[in-house]
Amino acid sequence: MSAHTSNTMTITLHVWRQAGPNAPGKLEQYEAKNVSPDQSFLEMLDEVNEDLIKAGKDPIAFDHDCREGICGMCSSVINGVPHGGQVRTTACQLHMRTFKDGDAIYIEPWRAKAFPIIKDLIVDRNALERITQAGGYTSCHTGGVPDGNAILVPKPDADYAMDAAECIGCGACVAACPNGSAMLYTSAKVAQLAVLPQGKAEAAERVCAMVDAMQENGFGNCSNHYECQAACPKGISVKFIAKLNREYQKALFK
Amino acid sequence: MRIFNSTVGRKLLMSISGQLLIIFVLIHLAGNSTIYFGWINAYAEHLHSMPPVVWVFRAIMLAIVGTHICYGVLLTLENKAANPTNYAVKRQLKASFASENMIWTGLLLAAFIVYHLLQFTAKMTPDVAWTSNQAVVDVFKMVVTSFSNAGIVVVYALAMVMLFLHLSHGIPSFLQTMGWNNDKTIPVYGTAGKVISAFLMLAYISIPATILVGLLKL
Numbered sequence: 461m462s463a464h465t466s467n468t469m470t471i472t473l474h475v476w477r478q479a480g481p482n483a484p485g486k487l488e489q490y491e492a493k494n495v496s497p498d499q500s501f502l503e504m505l506d507e508v509n510e511d512l513i514k515a516g517k518d519p520i521a522f523d524h525d526c527r528e529g530i531c532g533m534c535s536s537v538i539n540g541v542p543h544g545g546q547v548r549t550t551a552c553q554l555h556m557r558t559f560k561d562g563d564a565i566y567i568e569p570w571r572a573k574a575f576p577i578i579k580d581l582i583v584d585r586n587a588l589e590r591i592t593q594a595g596g597y598t599s600c601h602t603g604g605v606p607d608g609n610a611i612l613v614p615k616p617d618a619d620y621a622m623d624a625a626e627c628i629g630c631g632a633c634v635a636a637c638p639n640g641s642a643m644l645y646t647s648a649k650v651a652q653l654a655v656l657p658q659g660k661a662e663a664a665e666r667v668c669a670m671v672d673a674m675q676e677n678g679f680g681n682c683s684n685h686y687e688c689q690a691a692c693p694k695g696i697s698v699k700f701i702a703k704l705n706r707e708y709q710k711a712l713f714k
Numbered sequence: 715m716r717i718f719n720s721t722v723g724r725k726l727l728m729s730i731s732g733q734l735l736i737i738f739v740l741i742h743l744a745g746n747s748t749i750y751f752g753w754i755n756a757y758a759e760h761l762h763s764m765p766p767v768v769w770v771f772r773a774i775m776l777a778i779v780g781t782h783i784c785y786g787v788l789l790t791l792e793n794k795a796a797n798p799t800n801y802a803v804k805r806q807l808k809a810s811f812a813s814e815n816m817i818w819t820g821l822l823l824a825a826f827i828v829y830h831l832l833q834f835t836a837k838m839t840p841d842v843a844w845t846s847n848q849a850v851v852d853v854f855k856m857v858v859t860s861f862s863n864a865g866i867v868v869v870y871a872l873a874m875v876m877l878f879l880h881l882s883h884g885i886p887s888f889l890q891t892m893g894w895n896n897d898k899t900i901p902v903y904g905t906a907g908k909v910i911s912a913f914l915m916l917a918y919i920s921i922p923a924t925i926l927v928g929l930l931k932l
Binding site: 474487540541571573636637638641674675678679680681683684685687697698699702704705 | 720796802892900
């Protein structure tokens with residue numbers, strides 16, 4: 461225990477605090493003491509919140525759910541990078557061992573016009589859902605379970621679709637994009653369905669509807685900085701944006 | 715029309731107009747290079763012998779440049795509006811100085827094009843005032859005289875640095891927007907963009923530079 465204790469760190473946090481959507485916000489400073497290197501980033505925030513609650517103060521509001529990197533709920537920009545900048549890692553899977561004793565950490569919410577702040581580090585990401593509602597589905601009659609392999613999908617296509625389907629919809633791509641664009645998110649959904657036989661039937665309508673929904677919901681235009689791919693905790697490739705561009709061109713002539 | 719209104723459609727217009735401008739940059743460089751072989755007067759005379767072709771070409775170029783600038787400004791304003799608040803701390807992972815400053819390198823290039831046209835096409839700048847009483851302008855003499863002025867050469871060199879920055883992002887970017895990209899080509903295009911734009915910059919600068927140092931003279 462003593463060896464463990466000697467490893468603990470003291471971290472200075474600068475956290476964005478904002479009481480509500482229209483309230484003014486500002487960075488406030490907190491000391492996180494006795495931080496274990498084995499703690500996750502969110503566990504460190506939990507302990508800071510426990511101290512705030514004990515002191516009768518409002519705890520820091522932040523989004524989280526599964527805490528195992530698959531739900532896409534965590535949404536903090538940590539030291540200027542969504543999810544903290546560790547390759548293919550969500551904020552919940554980021555461990556405090558990546559920081560040093562005495563470090564200062566800046567924690568801010570996703571910032572984009574399409575993501576209004578609800579409170580502190582929590583933003584409203586329904587705009588992403590509205591993009592998917594516009595076309596991120598296949599229309600089919602559901603009935604009995606179809607025979608296995610009734611629809612053949614070549615393995616490379618299945619792999620491609622699975623790579624696109626890795627997107628957890630966290631919105632880090634939007635938060636990282638200098639233009640507040642949701643092209644990586646939108647393209648992952650478009651590409652995943654466009655390559656599969658079930659999705660091909662509606663490919664043209666889908667790409668147009670989803671691109672329109674992206675625009676209507678206040679997201680910016682893609683200018684190929686590729687910040688999105690670099691910040692994506694699932695490593696979604698910008699090759700899917702190229703695929704969206706191809707699908708869109710095909711749709712233009714339909 | 716979807717292509718003129720949608721985010722991806724307008725990006726396609728930016729990409730296609732950009733590609734046409736790159737083709738012009740290549741053709742213009744080939745034309746300029748005739749100066750090294752002593753053919754520039756013959757080349758200029760050949761162009762001026764077909765006024766309808768020249769004027770149709772100029773009108774098309776104006777339309778292409780206009781499209782590229784209008785949508786460039788419009789998209790940039792929309793992008794600023796979509797990302798109105800700055801992070802207190804922001805660490806870029808992939809975006810470069812070139813990619814983040816396309817609007818500024820582009821507008822500086824537009825300003826340079828205006829200057830360049832006023833100088834060698836309209837002949838309205840002081841350094842080419844002497845050509846006003848010439849029946850036929852000696853293009854070689856005009857270019858060599860103007861580029862003997864170090865200040866003018868510096869302006870041209872800086873403009874070509876803008877061209878390098880603009881195209882080092884513009885080349886990989888137009889390929890991505892056209893959809894001609896995949897995991898294997900992404901890094902290749904990035905490198906090719908830098909190499910091709912560096913070549914264009916150096917090739918264009920070589921003309922005023924060789925004149926300034928006296929390798930090419932009257």
